[in-house]
Amino acid sequence: MQSSPRGRSGASAGAMDERISAPTVTPPARPWYARLLELVEDFRRREDRLALALSLLIGALVGLTVVAFILLTGRLAAHMYPPGGEAAWRRIVVPTLGALATGYLLYRFFPNARGSGIPQTRAAIFVEDGRISLRTVLGKFLCCSASLASGIALGREGPSVQIGAGMSSVIGRRLGLSAQQVRWLLPVGASAALAAAFNTPIAAILFSLEEIMGDMHAPILGSVVLSSTTSWMVLHLVLGDEPLFHVAPYHLIAPSELGIYAVLGIIGGFGSVAFVRMLLGLRRAFARLPEWTVWCQPVVGGLCVGAFGYFVPQVLGVGYEQVDHALSGDIVLRLLVLLAVLKIVATAVCYASGNAGGIFGPTMFIGAMLGGAVGQIAHGLLPATTASPGAYALVGMGTAFAGIIRTPLTSVIMIFEVTRNYAIIVPLMISNLLAFYISQKFQREPIYEALSRQDGLHLPAGDVRGMSRQLRVSAAMRPATSVLSADLPAADARRRVGEAAVGSWPVVDAGGLVGMLRAADLIAAVENGHASAPIRELVDAGEAADDGMWYVHRDHPLGLALARMGAAHHTVLPVVSRKNARVLLGTVTLPDILCAYGVERVDEVPGVREATEANTAE
Amino acid sequence: MVDPMSPPPPPPPIPARAADVSIFVATILGVVVLIGALLSFDLFLARIDRRESDAHAADEYNEGARLLQQGRPSDAVERFGTAASIDRANVSYALGLAEAMLAAGRTTDAEATLRALLDRAENDGAVNLVMAHVMIREGKEQEAKAYFHRAIFGRWGADSLQQRRQARFELIDLLARRNDARELLAELLPFEEVSPDSLALRRRLGALFLRASSPARAADMFRDVLRRDPNDADAYAGMGEAALGLGNFRTAKADFAAAESLRPTDTEIARRAALSDTLVAIDPTARGLNAHERWARSMALVSRTLGALAACSAPPSAGADSARALLAQSSPTPARAWSSEKVVGLAVDLWSGRPPACDAMKPDDVLRLLQLRVAQ
Numbered sequence: 004m005q006s007s008p009r010g011r012s013g014a015s016a017g018a019m020d021e022r023i024s025a026p027t028v029t030p031p032a033r034p035w036y037a038r039l040l041e042l043v044e045d046f047r048r049r050e051d052r053l054a055l056a057l058s059l060l061i062g063a064l065v066g067l068t069v070v071a072f073i074l075l076t077g078r079l080a081a082h083m084y085p086p087g088g089e090a091a092w093r094r095i096v097v098p099t100l101g102a103l104a105t106g107y108l109l110y111r112f113f114p115n116a117r118g119s120g121i122p123q124t125r126a127a128i129f130v131e132d133g134r135i136s137l138r139t140v141l142g143k144f145l146c147c148s149a150s151l152a153s154g155i156a157l158g159r160e161g162p163s164v165q166i167g168a169g170m171s172s173v174i175g176r177r178l179g180l181s182a183q184q185v186r187w188l189l190p191v192g193a194s195a196a197l198a199a200a201f202n203t204p205i206a207a208i209l210f211s212l213e214e215i216m217g218d219m220h221a222p223i224l225g226s227v228v229l230s231s232t233t234s235w236m237v238l239h240l241v242l243g244d245e246p247l248f249h250v251a252p253y254h255l256i257a258p259s260e261l262g263i264y265a266v267l268g269i270i271g272g273f274g275s276v277a278f279v280r281m282l283l284g285l286r287r288a289f290a291r292l293p294e295w296t297v298w299c300q301p302v303v304g305g306l307c308v309g310a311f312g313y314f315v316p317q318v319l320g321v322g323y324e325q326v327d328h329a330l331s332g333d334i335v336l337r338l339l340v341l342l343a344v345l346k347i348v349a350t351a352v353c354y355a356s357g358n359a360g361g362i363f364g365p366t367m368f369i370g371a372m373l374g375g376a377v378g379q380i381a382h383g384l385l386p387a388t389t390a391s392p393g394a395y396a397l398v399g400m401g402t403a404f405a406g407i408i409r410t411p412l413t414s415v416i417m418i419f420e421v422t423r424n425y426a427i428i429v430p431l432m433i434s435n436l437l438a439f440y441i442s443q444k445f446q447r448e449p450i451y452e453a454l455s456r457q458d459g460l461h462l463p464a465g466d467v468r469g470m471s472r473q474l475r476v477s478a479a480m481r482p483a484t485s486v487l488s489a490d491l492p493a494a495d496a497r498r499r500v501g502e503a504a505v506g507s508w509p510v511v512d513a514g515g516l517v518g519m520l521r522a523a524d525l526i527a528a529v530e531n532g533h534a535s536a537p538i539r540e541l542v543d544a545g546e547a548a549d550d551g552m553w554y555v556h557r558d559h560p561l562g563l564a565l566a567r568m569g570a571a572h573h574t575v576l577p578v579v580s581r582k583n584a585r586v587l588l589g590t591v592t593l594p595d596i597l598c599a600y601g602v603e604r605v606d607e608v609p610g611v612r613e614a615t616e617a618n619t620a621e
Numbered sequence: 622m623v624d625p626m627s628p629p630p631p632p633p634p635i636p637a638r639a640a641d642v643s644i645f646v647a648t649i650l651g652v653v654v655l656i657g658a659l660l661s662f663d664l665f666l667a668r669i670d671r672r673e674s675d676a677h678a679a680d681e682y683n684e685g686a687r688l689l690q691q692g693r694p695s696d697a698v699e700r701f702g703t704a705a706s707i708d709r710a711n712v713s714y715a716l717g718l719a720e721a722m723l724a725a726g727r728t729t730d731a732e733a734t735l736r737a738l739l740d741r742a743e744n745d746g747a748v749n750l751v752m753a754h755v756m757i758r759e760g761k762e763q764e765a766k767a768y769f770h771r772a773i774f775g776r777w778g779a780d781s782l783q784q785r786r787q788a789r790f791e792l793i794d795l796l797a798r799r800n801d802a803r804e805l806l807a808e809l810l811p812f813e814e815v816s817p818d819s820l821a822l823r824r825r826l827g828a829l830f831l832r833a834s835s836p837a838r839a840a841d842m843f844r845d846v847l848r849r850d851p852n853d854a855d856a857y858a859g860m861g862e863a864a865l866g867l868g869n870f871r872t873a874k875a876d877f878a879a880a881e882s883l884r885p886t887d888t889e890i891a892r893r894a895a896l897s898d899t900l901v902a903i904d905p906t907a908r909g910l911n912a913h914e915r916w917a918r919s920m921a922l923v924s925r926t927l928g929a930l931a932a933c934s935a936p937p938s939a940g941a942d943s944a945r946a947l948l949a950q951s952s953p954t955p956a957r958a959w960s961s962e963k964v965v966g967l968a969v970d971l972w973s974g975r976p977p978a979c980d981a982m983k984p985d986d987v988l989r990l991l992q993l994r995v996a997q
Contacts, residue, residue, distance in 0.1 A: 039646075040642050043642045047642075056649075064659070068659060070667075071666065074670060075666065077670060081673070177644065178644075237660075241660070245709065245710075249709060251733075251737070
C-alpha cells in the first residue's frame with residue numbers, strides 16, 4: 004500500500020500519513036468448504052436441531068424400510084402360496100423348508116437376528132450402549148421376511164422394531180454420536196417401525212416409552228413422537244389410508260355387558276399365562292438341546308405349524324386376515340376356539356425353536372379369537388343385551404396384549420386408535436386390567452424380561468427403569484477389591500476377614516461371583532467345627548439361586564439397593580454386570596449409600612474407616 | 622506492513638475434525654438418498670401389489686356376478702365377499718355382496734353391509750336403491766320409500782337418467798301395490814312434464830295415472846300414443862278406461878269399440894266394452910232422456926246402491942229408510958215429493974255415507990263408475 008500523495012508536514016501529518024497509509028488488511032476469504040465445515044460443526048453441536056433432523060430422517064427411513072418389509076413379505080408369500088396353488092402338501096413343505104433355510108442363515112450369518120427383536124432392542128439400549136449391527140438389521144429383514152412368508156406363525160412387529168432401532172443405531176454411530184445419544188435414538192427408530200408395522204402411531208409412541216424404555220417421561224419423548232408421525236405419514240403415502248383392521252362401529256348395548264367383558268378379561272388373563280408359560284418352557288427345553296442342533300431347531304416350528312396348517316390353513320402366517328374376519332364376526336365359534344388354541348401352540352413352538360419373528364402379531368390373533376369366541380357365546384345366549392361378536396374380538400385383542408406383553412396403557416390406546424371410539428374404553432379397561440392382574444399374579448415376570456433372562460441378560464424391569472432420575476448404584480459403588488475365594492477353608496477365611504467391620508463378603512470362583520457370605524455366619528461356622536469346610540458351602544443356598552434379589556446392577560437406584568440389603572440381610576451387595584450376573588463389577592455398602600445421599604461423611608460412619616483400610620490392605 | 626500486492630495468505634489448514642464432518646455429511650446425504658431409493662422401491666412394489674389385488678378382486682366379482690345370474694346366491698356371496706375384502710373402497714363390490722346376500726335371504730347381513738356402505742357413500746343412488754329392496758323384503762315399506770327417494774335424487778354414474786327413471790318406476794310400483802293414489806300421483810307428475818319417448822312407457826304411464834285416479838292425465842298419455850300409432854288397441858282401451866273414470870260413458874263405449882275392432886279376440890277389452898254399454902244404458906244423468914226413463918234409471922241406481930250396502934252389512938240409517946220407503950212405492954212416474962235429481966242425490970248420499978267395510982268388499986264396477994259419474 005502506498006502513502007497518500009497529499010502534502011502534510013510535521014509529526015501530526017506524519018502520524019496521519021501513517022494512519023492513512025496503514026494497510027487495510029482484509030482477512031483472506033475463507034474457502035467454501037471451511038464455511039460449510041463450520042456450519043455443519045455448529046449444527047452438530049446443537050443437540051436440539053440434530054435431534055429434530057434425525058427424528059424426521061429416521062422416521063422416514065424406518066417407515067419406508069418397514070413398508071418394504073411388509074410388501075416384500077407379501078410378495079414372497081404370494082410366490083410361495085400362489086393363487087390356485089393352495090395344495091395341502093404345500094402347507095407342510097413350505098413352512099418346513101422356510102424354517103430350515105432361515106434357521107441355517109440365522110445360525111451361520113445372523114445369530115443376533117433370531118426371535119422377536121424387542122428383547123434384543125432393549126438389550127441394545129441397556130447393555131450394549133445402543134449398538135445393533137448392520138448385519139443384524141439385514142439378517143432380521145431377510146430372515147423374517149422369508150420366515151413369515153413361508154407361513155411361520157409369528158409376527159412382523161417385533162422384527163420391525165429391531166430393524167428400526169438397528170437402523171437408528173447404525174446411523175447414530177456413523178454420525179459419530181455419543182453412546183448416550185445413540186441409545187436415545189433406538190426408541191426413536193423403534194416407534195417409527197411400530198407406527199408403520201401396526202398403523203397405530205400413538206400406540207407406537209407409548210409402546211416405545213412404556214415397554215422399550217420403561218419410562219413414560221423419557222427426555223426423548225419429542226423425538227419419538229416426531230419419528231412415529233413421520234413414519235405413519237410415509238406408510239399412508241405409499242399404501243394409502245386403508246386401516247390394518249376393519250371394525251364395525253362399536254356400541255355398548257347394555258351395562259350388564261361389562262360383566263361379560265370381565266369374563267373375557269379373566270379368560271384372556273389365563274390364556275396369556277398359558278401362552279407365556281408354554282413359550283418359556285419350550286424355549287428352556289430347546290436351549291438344553293446340543294449346540295450343534297441350533298441351526299435345525301427352527302424346523303420343529305416349521306413342521307408344527309405346517310402340520311396344523313395342513314388341517315387348518317388359517318393358522319399359517321401372521322394371520323391378520325383371520326383377525327379381520329373375527330372382527331367382522333365371520334368365523335364360527337368352533338373355528339375361533341380351534342384357532343386360538345392352535346395359534347398358542349404354534350407360536351410358542353415356532354418362537355421357542357428359534358425362528359425369526361415376533362409375538363406381538365400372534366398376541367393380537369390369539370386375543371381376537373378368544374374374544375370372538377366369548378362374544379359368540381354371549382351373543383348366542385343374550386342376543387338382545389350384547390354387542391356383535393366382533394366387538395368382543397376387538398376387546399380380546401387388547402386383553403391378550405395386556406396379559407402377554409403387559410403394557411396396559413399401550414393396549415388400551417392401541418385398540419382405541421384402531422376403533423377411534425370412546426365407547427370402547429371402559430369395557431377395554433375392565434378386561435385389560437383383569438387380564439393384566441391375573442397374568443401378573445400367575446406369571447411374575449413379563450415375557451420380554453423373562454426371554455432376556457433366559458438369554459442370560461438381566462435387563463432392568465419396568466418399575467426400575469421408571470426410577471431413571473434417581474440416584475443410581477454407580478454413584479456409590481466401589482471396586483470389589485476384597486473378595487473371598489470359594490474354595491478357601493472357613494478358618495483361613497475367618498483369619499482374612501479378621502476384625503474388619505464389613506458384615507458381608509463376596510465369594511468368587513473361577514467362573515465369577517458365587518454369592519455373598521456374612522461374617523457372622525463364617526465365625527459361627529468356625530466355632531461350630533466347620534473350620535476346614537470350603538466357604539462355598541456357607542454361601543446361602545438362596546443366594547446361589549438366580550433370584551436376583553442379592554445383587555444389584557450399576558443402573559439400579561440406590562433405594563432398590565437399600566431394599567435388597569434389608570431383604571438379604573447384607574450390609575454389602577455385589578454390583579454385577581447385566582450381561583452376566585457372575586461378573587463382579589464392584590460392591591456397594593450401606594455407608595456408601597448413606598454418603599451418596601449426603602446423610603453421612605464416609606469417614607464418620609462407624610466401621611467404614613476400618614472397611615476402607617481393609618480394602619486398601621487387600 | 623502487509624504488502625497488498627503480495628499474494629493472499631494460504632487458507633487455514635482443514636482442521637482435524639474435517640474428516641468427522643465429512644463422514645457426518647456423507648452419512649446424512651446417504652440417508653437422504655436411501656430414503657429416495659426406498660420410496661421409489663416401495664411405490665413400485667405397492668403398485669404391483671395393488672394391480673394384482675385389483676385384478677384378483679375383479680375376477681372374484683365377475684365370478685360372483687356369474688353365480689348370482691345362475692341363481693346360486695350363497696356361492697356368489699363368497700366371491701363378492703372376497704372381492705369386497707380385497708378392495709374395500711370399491712362400492713360396486715360391496716353392493717354386489719349386499720345384493721347376493723339379499724338374494725340368499727340374508728337380509729340382516731345385507732342391511733349391515735349396506736349401512737356400512739352408506740356411511741361412506743350416503744348419496745350413492747345404487748346403494749340406496751338396493752337398501753330400498755332390503756327394506757321392502759323386511760316389510761319396512763315406509764323406510765323403503767325414503768331410500769327410493771334418495772336413490773332417485775342420488776348420485777349415479779353413466780346413464781344416470783335411465784337409472785333414476787328405473788328407481789322412480791320401482792317406487793311407483795310399490796305405491797301402486799299399496800293403492801296409495803295420492804303419493805302415486807305425486808311420483809307420476811314429473812313424467813307428465815318430461816314425457817318419455819317410448820310408446821310402451823307412455824302406455825305404462827297412462828295405466829299408472831289411471832291407478833292414481835287421474836284419468837284426464839291418463840287420457841293425455843294414451844292420446845299421445847294414438848297420435849303416433851292410431852292402430853294401438855291398448856291405447857284405445859286405455860282411452861276407454863280414462864273416459865270411464867271421467868264419466869264419459871259414451872266416449873268410453875266408442876273407444877272400447879275401436880279397441881275391440883283392432884283386437885277382436887281380447888276378452889278383457891270385450892268385457893270392458895260390455896261394461897261401457899251397460900253404463901250408457903243405465904246412466905240416469907245421460908242427456909236426452911225423457912222424465913220416465915230418467916226416473917226409472919234413478920230408482921234403479923238407488924236400488925243398486927241399497928243392495929250393495931246390504932251386502933256389506935251397512936248399519937241402518939235415515940237415508941236408507943227413506944230410500945227403502947221410496948222404492949216401496951214402486952211408482953213408474955216421479956213421486957210428488959221426489960224428482961229424479963233428488964233420487965240421484967239420495968243415492969249419492971247413501972254411497973258417500975257407506976262404512977269402510979263396503980270398500981273392502983270391492984263393489985261392482987257398474988255401481989262404482991255410476992256413482993263416480995253422478996257425484997261429479
